[in-house]
Amino acid sequence: NDNYYLLTLAAIAEEIKHRKVERKTEVILAVGLPLSSFGREKQGFREYLLRKEQPVRFLYESELYEITIKDVKLFPQGYSALALHPEYLKNEPSVLLVDIGGWTVDLMRLDNAVPNAATCRSLELGVIRCIDETAEQVRRNTGLSVTETQIERVLRGESCSMAEEARRIIQESGRKYIERILSAVTESGFDLRAVPTVFMGGGSAILKRHVTAQDAICRPVFIEDVHANATGYERIVEQMWAR
Template identity: 60%
Template sequence: MIIAIDHGYYAIKTRNCSFPAGITPFGDREPYTRQNVLTFGGCFFVCGSGRQPIQRDKTANDNYYLLTLAAIAQELQARGAPRECGVTIAAGLPLTSYGREKPAFRKYLLRNAGQPTEFGYEGKKYRITIEEVLLFPQGFTALMTQPDLLADEPSMLLLDIGGWTVDLMRIDNGRPNIDTCHSLEFGMIRCIDEVREWVRQNTGLSLTDAQIEQVLAGRPCSLEETVRGLIREQGRVYTERLLSAVLEAGFDYHALPVVMMGGGASVVSRHIRPSDGLCRTVTLLDDRVNAQGYERAVAALWGDDAQG
């Protein structure tokens, strides 16, 4: 069975699921809830609890491995699949660090290759054998879910707005131009932290990530309109700074059509104005699109018989 996982700094995504990339260890003490609780090696972990500190090297500790097990459990449940099975993981890395990080990340996920891994999730037992790990360049692979986007454009800019990084690449005639790949540490975590500080300075209120995300996404919230206005104001400031960084990186969005994706795409697209002069904008709002692209990539490699 193919299970694709997008190991984001802000969220973990599969074909059907998405949850925050936070994880809270409880040791051998059973936590207050069964929801999102992973049991592994005699210890309890609550997955999806906020966000963890930025971890540039995702192999530095076991957090992303544990989140991988939680993602597999959620995806199997979403598919109604057996809790004992063999799995091929399809995952991704940024183009700018793909070659450098690929061996270590594959080894990290494949630590028990060919041997079953037993764990529990939300009170149910799982016995999963990770048989293979296939890694793909993130961002560009997601475009496999939208083949028509490439049909009539000789060049375009792909803007993948993640939790910590914003990955940029130019695509010429349907192929990524490797020399143009950039990764900016200017993702949505930076935006949310700056919004929180701006609101605290102006109102004294301490907002949660969830409240800020709700307003930035244009969804209803019981905060006063003056506070919501401050949040939207900073959403626009972040968008202006991001567009400026894109230009400074050598990408002329006045001339290049822009495909926006990632968890921050909905926020940025809401705060773009006609006066910004973007040539053409296409927004992929589903934050699971990278994971869906990885599964399409495996299907392309293995042919139509690839199962997932």
């Protein structure tokens, strides 16, 4: 539907305000898709964002914007973020990337720093599912309706005032969620002990609390910046533009 498109226009308006440029301007969008569906969906996604009705005129916070989307550059999620951290790939023949997003956990193995498309998997184990299940469990056991933000803070190990029983349930739910992810990754055919694993996305901070190299479960590296993919897309387009 149009929800993502409308949010994209709002994001463009925010970028224009942040950069203090004219509200009538040209834009190049740098966006991403999971590598598992990249080839199948990239053309449709590009057409969805690069619409025929140009320029796009819209009101945002009572200000009129006139945007001409000149081009849409598409990149694979995860791999673009790794482009900012070549040190994680240096001298490693194989690296596993685990991108823990809101709805899915996307897996991709890189061999000699090149994505191996045959290894891409997308698991429906995103953080939103964990948060929803945790909120329901807290409500069922304690009668409390904790918020998503409260759950996220507890899962990340940050301070948050709440009943101790609710906190215990959230922490236990977080441990079980990480166990489900690691089990699902193994069931997908990846040996976490044999190959260095880069965890990124919103769920990486949760996983970092429960998994360390000393556990001998895997050889983890963490990219905790939730904007890593977007930053990677932008950096790549800037390099393309410079050339």
